[in-house]
Amino acid sequence: MDKVYSLHDAVAKFVEDGDCISFGGFTTNRKPYAAVNEILRQGQKDFTVWAGAAGGDWDMMIGEGRVKAYINCYTANSGYTNVSRRFRAAIEAGKLTYEDYSQDVVMLQLHAASLGLPFLPVRLMQGSGLMKYWGISEEQRKTLEKVDDLKCVEIENPFKPGEKVVAVPVPRLDTAIIHVQQASPDGTCIIMGDEFHDVDIAIAARKVIVTCDELVSNEFIRRDPTLTRIFGECVSAVVHCPYGAWPTQCYGYYDNDPNALREYDKASKYLDAEDAVAQLAKAAVKAEKAAEKAPGDEKLAEAAARARKAADDAAAGVAIPETFKDYLNKWVYSVTDHNDMLNKIGGHRLMSLRNAPHLGYSNTHIK
């Protein structure tokens, strides 16, 4: 069966408001950004999220208010942003319903989902805040349809009386979205390099969208079944999306785009112009106070003057730094589709990200 869709149609058909959803990839590696951008354009929301080791993908969704409940283990574009900034801001403002597990537990939960297990006993999280504190209370959980009623329960190992273990729920995913190097029209996938939890969520989810750098024939993809990772019948839609993981890495194909990741790091600091003005004003006051405390310290005085100028320029509307909203307008909302975005990035920039075959990453990309 031919499962090839346009990106627009795949997302329109298989991503619905309120879905329990998981994306493949790992922080800045093989994240399905083309599909994430399309979801942002189309407007689906209220997701219950099994994020895995997330980065800018879920940070953008959180910043745009599309997340109803966020199951977290790690959220950062590590190497570029220590803690994803919209994720952090939402939690510090008390505006994100979230739960923490350890990454091991989330990976095992997603694997258990792929195995069809009813629940999962682990010997993890014991003694830690991860068991003691619940981000989503039992009461609140009961009002959330797609969130399990309990975060975890300490139980006795039935086979080893006296041994305490931790039972955790196994997610029931509606939707999984992954980006792979090669897929064929029947849905078969080749994943090169680290597969992360992608195979697990592709088996576990009811609806699966695969975006691929190369769309190859059903015959070609079978030339060596040791390379294929996902059975086509698990897949709902296949979408041809060259550079579909940009600005993150795709092993054997392209490296991450440091310029885009740095741009996002800086821009995501400020939600919008109003937030930038407020934060810069606050930073100026802080810098001036520090300078006042140390009279004669030229460096601090200069820093205070710079901060004051930045705050005044922003307040007067003369120079407002790029914000999260600006970034999204530039790379998501102002482009009609993924191909339009690739044109905007530009040929030379994309070519500089291409992997050196002997390394598996680019040695020409702009550092």
Added chain:
Amino acid sequence: MADYTKYTKQEMQAYAIAKSIKENQIVIVGTGLPLIGASLAKAAICPSCHPIVESGLMDCDPVEVPRSVGDDRFMAHCAVQWPNIRFIGFEANEWLHNEDRLIAFIGGAQIDPYGNVNSTCIYGSGDYVKPQTRFTGSGGANGIATYCNTVIMMQHQKRRFMEKIDYITSCGWMDGPGGRERAGLPGNRGPQMVVTDLGIMKFDEETKRMYLAYYYPFSSPEMVQENTGFEIDVSRAELMEGPPPEIIKLIREQIDPGQAFIKVPKE
């Protein structure tokens, strides 16, 4: 001519990390200083060690410094590429088999005298649900601290070394002797060392409390106590010599020439 007789605090820390790795150990590294330290160990101090990464890449020997745990730079010259669940299973089985080969490097924002580490959030005037400062969350650290002996990397500041931390992300010795067993954690695993920019702390065999084992040529036991937010025994402290020039040359020219993690001061 470059001067390799002077070194930075970070280079001292990387050297301290490399020296802490023993023959044939399997070393769980993240990025940043632990990776530089492990690379240094592999290249010069302890070539028989096997660096592995929580994303599931085993026996890594990268050509270029990876920027993060998931970076494809870890793929070049690694022996096996497993998915993360295999890594988790491997670390648990090492414990089940009573093997004592794993050593792991983890970091955090706060640490208490028993080596419990917080990398989740700082409450401030709030709480876990609405904290003053939020971090990434556990990542692989909780599982690592459950099953493996650890070396904890910290910046040595009073506000980070606290009698009581807000949230335990990765368990150390809990509240002292027997604490791990009471919590249901493997009792024969736990933090071995804390490596900071001021020295190396170890944990007392009897009390499981942190004490100063080594200070550096540019620090002192007094500096360590001043920058520690709890009473710390410094009576056993010895001086650790700084790295020889050939080690500094290796770090700057071979291991991190792009200065991804160790900045070299301009001469």
